[in-house]
Amino acid sequence: MKASVDQDGCISCGLCIDVCPEVFSYNENEVSQAIEGDIPENCLERAEEARDGCPVSVIDLFE
Numbered sequence: 001m002k003a004s005v006d007q008d009g010c011i012s013c014g015l016c017i018d019v020c021p022e023v024f025s026y027n028e029n030e031v032s033q034a035i036e037g038d039i040p041e042n043c044l045e046r047a048e049e050a051r052d053g054c055p056v057s058v059i060d061l062f063e
């Protein structure tokens with residue numbers, strides 16, 4: 001499972017980074033971006049929590 005963030009939609013609220021910092025971090029534009037590779041197994045639940053909690057629903061999890 002991988003994650004992506006719609007760079008045009010993120011409002012930089014920081015929720016995903018608080019919930020799952022192993023996967024999400026601010027980039028140089030101060031919007032959240034996801035790691036490129038697979039989400040570590042032990043972070044999957046929290047990555048889903050971040051996706052579900054994103055106030056503007058711009059996090060996608062995909063195979």
Ligand code: SF4
Nearest residue numbers: 010011013014016054
């Ligand atoms: S939760 Fe959504 S809006 Fe907030 S920083 Fe993460 S991707 Fe951006």
